[in-house]
Amino acid sequence: MPPPLDCETLALLRSFLTPLLEAAGSWGDLVERLAAKGYGVAFRDGHLVVINAETDMPVCTGTMLGVPLRTLAARLGRPCVKSHRDGHSGNLA
Template identity: 45%
Template sequence: MMGIRAISPARGQMPPPGPIWSDADRAGTESRMDCETAVYLRCHLGSDFETATSWEALGERLAAKGFRLEFRDDRLSLVHAVTGVALCTCRFLGYGLAEMVARLGKPHVDAASGRIIAGR
């Protein structure tokens, strides 16, 4: 039986640049991600989502890897911090908002930007 092994980048290293990370016009397809990139992101960020004990801790872990969370069009999205491009929804990576709220509580959201902010 053949197995697939995902190799994550060195600790603290951002994913390699490519079309999905750029701010180039992709004709409205910015949240359309190929399955290989989605698997790569899930492997790269999965433990951060799964072991975070608060929204603040999750935000710090994602920021260390060059990402942030934002609500865009009423959906929780993973955003590339350098380009500001929404890569996909958290649900697409397997981390739906309802499940995250059940575990981490309600997130505090900046009304102007849609970004998740530290709890008060």
């Protein structure tokens, strides 16, 4: 899971990433929008996690951005997630 963020960093991430999550019309569209900005999406312990595309490190969760997984799933449909062997993480299939 991503580390806790200070309020300034979180505010900047919200202003930059939240519009991408809110404008996506599908899970594939969300992946493309995030990739264009150098980010990706993963799932960890039941949470949507935005990751740095270069390092594959978690940056924040959708909940931290004000767009939790349940909100996206209600709008975009349930994501098709390919689970990793650890059973706690996965990626969009």
